[in-house]
Amino acid sequence: MAMASAGLYRRTLPPPSIEFASPEGKKIFTEALHNGTMNGFFKLISYYQTQSDPAFCGLATLSVVLNALAIDPGRKWKGPWRWFDDSMLDCCEPLDKIQSQGITFGKVACLARCNGAKVEPFRSDQSNIDDFRNRLISCSSSEDCHVIVSYLRTPLNQTGIGHFSPLGGYHAERDMALILDVARFKYPPHWVPVTFLWNAMNTIDQSTGQHRGYMIISKLNRAPSILYTVSCRHEGWSSVAKFLxxxxxxxxxxxxxxxxxxxxxxxxxxxxxxxxxxxxxxxxxxxxxxxxxxxxxxxxxxxxxxxxxxxxxxxxxxxxxxxxxxxxxxxxxxxxxxxxxxxxxxxxxxxxxxxxxxxxxxxxxxxxxxxxxxxxxxxxxxxxxxxxxxxxxxxxxxxxxxxxxxxxxxxxxxxxxxxxxxxxxxxxxxxxxxxxxxxxxxxxxxxxxxxxxxxxxxxxxxxxxxxxxxxxxxxxxxxxxxxxxxxxxxxxxxxxx
Incomplete structure (x- = not known):
C-alpha cells in the first residue's frame, strides 16, 4: 500500500491579489491585451517555469526571462540542447550556497549580466513609483525587455519573505501588474495593484541592509562569448571586493x-x-x-x-x-x-x-x-x-x-x-x-x-x-x-x- 506524507499543497491567494485564471483575472487580461500592455506576456508565458528549489526564485525568474529574450547560453543543458535552467546559473555563486542562503538583488543582476543580458537595476530608494510604472508600461508594450521584481511578500498579505518573479503585463485603468510567480506550487500568477507592489519592493533585505527593487532585462548586443567573469564562488569574495x-x-x-x-x-x-x-x-x-x-x-x-x-x-x-x-x-x-x-x-x-x-x-x-x-x-x-x-x-x-x-x-x-x-x-x-x-x-x-x-x-x-x-x-x-x-x-x- 502506498503511503502519503504530510506537506503543503498551495496557498489560498489573499487579497488584494486577483488570480490570473479567475473570471476577474481573465477580464483584466483581456482589457490589458486590448490596450497594448501585454505584448511581453506571450514570450514570458512560453518559457514560464516553476523554481526547482524553494530558494531558487531568483534563478528561475532569470531563466524565464533569458529564454524569453532568446539569449543563447552557448553551452548545453541536456543532450545536445542549449537552454537556460536554474541549475545552470552558478557562474557567480555555488548552487548549494544559494540553496541554503538564497540570492541577493545584486547577485541576480550580476548573473543576468554574465549570461548575456543587458541589466538596468533600480533599488526602490534610487527610483520612485512613477518611474517604475513608466518602465513597466514600456516593457509590457514590447517584446524586447522584461521586468524582474524583488519584493517582500508580507505587504501583499502573502506568506513568506523575500521573493523574485517576472512581471507579465500591466492594466492601466486598474493600475495593476501581473506577477508571474515562479513559486507556482505556492501561488498562481496573479494581478496586484502597483501601489501594493511598490510598497513590497520598497523594503529592506536584511541580508544586505539594502533596498529591494526591480530591474529591466533586455538582450545585450555583443559578441557571443565572454572570457572573464567576477566570481562569488569562494567564501572570501566579499573581502576581496572590499579591498579592491x-x-x-x-x-x-x-x-x-x-x-x-x-x-x-x-x-x-x-x-x-x-x-x-x-x-x-x-x-x-x-x-x-x-x-x-x-x-x-x-x-x-x-x-x-x-x-x-x-x-x-x-x-x-x-x-x-x-x-x-x-x-x-x-x-x-x-x-x-x-x-x-x-x-x-x-x-x-x-x-x-x-x-x-x-x-x-x-x-x-x-x-x-x-x-x-x-x-x-x-x-x-x-x-x-x-x-x-x-x-x-x-x-x-x-x-x-x-x-x-x-x-x-x-x-x-x-x-x-x-x-x-x-x-x-x-x-x-x-x-x-x-x-x-x-x-x-x-x-x-x-x-x-x-x-x-x-x-x-x-x-x-x-x-x-x-x-x-x-x-x-x-x-x-x-x-x-x-x-x-x-x-x-x-x-x-x-x-x-
Missing amino acids: TEDVPLLLKSEDLKDIQEVLSVVFKSPPSELREFITWVAEVRRQEDGNLTLSEEEKGRLAIKADVLEQIRSTALFKHVIRWLDSERSCCDTIANVGDEDMLSALGARVCCQGADMLTGCRSSSGNCCSQIDVKHLNVGSENPVTLISGTVTTGGSSEQGVDVLVPLCQRKPSSLCLCNEGQCIGMHPSTADVLTVLLFSLPLHTWSGIKEEKLRVEVASLITTEDLLPLLAEEVLFLRDQLHFLMTDNGARSD
Whole structure:
C-alpha cells in the first residue's frame, strides 16, 4: 500500500491579489491585451517555469526571462540542447550556497549580466513609483525587455519573505501588474495593484541592509562569448571586493608613489589571499561524445573570440607593466607572483573540469577531486585558432562515469617566464596570471585612482586604464566586469562608481 506524507499543497491567494485564471483575472487580461500592455506576456508565458528549489526564485525568474529574450547560453543543458535552467546559473555563486542562503538583488543582476543580458537595476530608494510604472508600461508594450521584481511578500498579505518573479503585463485603468510567480506550487500568477507592489519592493533585505527593487532585462548586443567573469564562488569574495574598491583607493591616497610599478605593488602586494580567484575565466565545457575531438563551428567561433580578447589584453601598455612587475616579484618574494603551480595545465584542467561537471552531470563536489584521468591535447596546431583540450573523467555517483572536455585557446607565444614550456613550446593554459591581473586593473571603479598624489602619475594611470583606446572586444569585457563589480558592491553598501 502506498503511503502519503504530510506537506503543503498551495496557498489560498489573499487579497488584494486577483488570480490570473479567475473570471476577474481573465477580464483584466483581456482589457490589458486590448490596450497594448501585454505584448511581453506571450514570450514570458512560453518559457514560464516553476523554481526547482524553494530558494531558487531568483534563478528561475532569470531563466524565464533569458529564454524569453532568446539569449543563447552557448553551452548545453541536456543532450545536445542549449537552454537556460536554474541549475545552470552558478557562474557567480555555488548552487548549494544559494540553496541554503538564497540570492541577493545584486547577485541576480550580476548573473543576468554574465549570461548575456543587458541589466538596468533600480533599488526602490534610487527610483520612485512613477518611474517604475513608466518602465513597466514600456516593457509590457514590447517584446524586447522584461521586468524582474524583488519584493517582500508580507505587504501583499502573502506568506513568506523575500521573493523574485517576472512581471507579465500591466492594466492601466486598474493600475495593476501581473506577477508571474515562479513559486507556482505556492501561488498562481496573479494581478496586484502597483501601489501594493511598490510598497513590497520598497523594503529592506536584511541580508544586505539594502533596498529591494526591480530591474529591466533586455538582450545585450555583443559578441557571443565572454572570457572573464567576477566570481562569488569562494567564501572570501566579499573581502576581496572590499579591498579592491575601498582599501586600495585609501592606500593609493596615503602613500607617496613615484611610478606605475609602485602603484601595482600597492594593489597586489598585500591583498586577501583569494584575489587570484576574484576574476575568473569562462571556459568551454562539454561532454565527451564517443571520443569525438572535432570542434563545431560555434565552438571554434567562441574560442576565436576568447583568443582575440587575450591578444588584445597583451597588446595594452598596462599588460606590459604587469609583466614587468610580476617578473620583478618572482625574483624577490613569494606573494601573488608565485601562483605558477596553479597555472599547471593538469591542475587547472581538473579544477575547471570539476566545476563544469555540476552543470553537465549533476556532480557536486567541493573537494576539487571529482575529475580524474586528466589528459591534455592540442588541436588544430598550426591553424589560425589552435586549441588546448583538457579531458577528464567525472564520477557521477555510484560507479557511473562521464567524460568531460574543457576547451581553451592554445598559447601561440614564445616561451617566457609567464608560461610553462615543453620542448621549447609554450603550453601554458591562458588566461595566465598576468592576463587576469591586467583585466582586473581595467575593471576597477574609476574613482580607485583619483587619490594618487602625484598628478603626472595620476594622469599616466588614467591613460593606462581608460576604455576609450581599447579594441571593441576587450572594451566590452572590461565594461562587463565593471558592471558586475558594481552590482555586487551595491549589495554591500559600498561605493562602486
